[in-house]
Amino acid sequence: MVKKKNTKGSAKKEIIKNSAAKLFKEKGYSAASMRELASSVGVEAASLYNHINSKSELLHTICYNVAERFISNIDEVEKQEEKAIVKLERLLRFHISEMLDHYEEVYVSDREWRQLDEPYLDEYRELRRDYRKRFSAIIQLGIDEKEFKEIDSNTAVMIFLNAMGAIDQWHRIVHKIERLALEDNFITLLLEGIKK
């Protein structure tokens, strides 16, 4: 009895979280109302609060879930003894597959994190900065080892990270090109540009 209740409860929570990601993606966090979210889930607004605590908690969950996956991936990449080009390719391929598999969440975390409340806003800003720094260090390594051109590593990181947003359109045009072909287009365009 208790078990059944819990299972049912967290399944509903999952549905709410996914609907929220979709809604926040389409309208933006601030413009999306809890009443819209409720109606997309099929209940009244008040009923949402049996499963979640607040609107801001939903955004928090989305943003931190995404951050956790990216951080644990770069942890692994750093550990491996590989050339910079291999590390860079792993970072990019991971990012692409995250965009393909958790599209709405990654999109929302990237564009709506500024709507987080303090102290999470500051903390999240720090997490992002930290990720960029570590990404930048990998590129700098490639420059020092003469694998890469002598570009500004911070600029390169930002170009790479922003370019990932391009996967947005892939979803909109309903998979006109294959997933693997898409990935290869990205790798070609972005990796060939940095190679010496």
Add this chain to the structure above:
Amino acid sequence: MVKKKNTKGSAKKEIIKNSAAKLFKEKGYSAASMRELASSVGVEAASLYNHINSKSELLHTICYNVAERFISNIDEVEKQEEKAIVKLERLLRFHISEMLDHYEEVYVSDREWRQLDEPYLDEYRELRRDYRKRFSAIIQLGIDEKEFKEIDSNTAVMIFLNAMGAIDQWHRIVHKIERLALEDNFITLLLEGIKK
């Protein structure tokens, strides 16, 4: 007397528009309130309406001003009889200089245009689609002429356009690198990747 009033009036309007762009950029259009905007301009909220008609009009003005400049630039680029690589470089350099010279406006137009009201929302979506199509045609030309690698031209456009958002950081870190160096970093990374 009339002339003075008009001059003064539109100067104030300009101040409001610029403050709005900055505010919309920092908090997002929906999360930004007219009371905040008023206080950043130094008046009460009600006083704003002596110079503007509505909040949505501000967003509309910002978005359409930017669109107009981008469209008239691609008009010119298309007219010129040049190789695809030259055309592409012009598109990118124009985009970079727009990001540097009209930072907040371009940023807002790119990330907040979804908050436009109908019928402008639909129209703006169409303008963006049209720009991407024309951009894509230029890249396809380069592929057909064997100047570029055989990548998917639509994907390439999205990568280029999204990559431009990277200039965001340049403003935040207060010009750690020179404007020209920044531009060259972009061109190197993005153009070298597509060249055959």
Add this chain to the structure above:
DNA sequence: CCTACCGATCGGTAGG
């Protein structure tokens, strides 16, 4: 899970 409702805040107007 719903009905009923709360205080706060929103964009915007009236009137001076």
Add this chain to the structure above:
DNA sequence: CCTACCGATCGGTAGG
């Protein structure tokens, strides 16, 4: 340009 105020809508709660 301000004070005073509007109806609408927001996130969220009480109580069943």
